[in-house]
Amino acid sequence: MEWGAECAGILLLAFGTPLTLVRRKRRFDRTSQFGVEQFSSYWVKLGVNIKDGALRYISLILLTEGIVILGFRFEVSWGWIVTLPVYAFILFLLFGS
DSSP states (O other), rough: OOOHHHHHHHHHHHHHHHHHHHHHHHHHHBBBBSBBBBOSSSHHHHHHHHHHHHHHHHHHHHHHHHHHHHHHHHHIIIIHHHOOOHHHHHHHHHOOO
C-alpha cells in the first residue's frame, strides 16, 4: 500500500492550517477593544494588508490542495463529497455558463 498521496495531503493541510491561524491572530492583535484595526500610518496598513493577503491565499491554496488530494485518494468511500464540486466546476469550464 502506497502512502505518498495521503502524506502529501496531510502535510499540505498541516502547513495550511497554521498559516490561517497566524493570519487571524495577526488581525486580532491589531484590533482595539472597539473592533477597529489600528495602524501607525497608511504605508504600515498597506504592508500589513499585503502580508495578510499573501498569507490568506497561500493558506487557501494549501488547504484546498490537501483536501482535493485526500478527496481523490479516498473517492470510493467519502471522497465523492469533495470531488463532486470539482467535477461540476470542470464541466462548467468546459461548457461555459
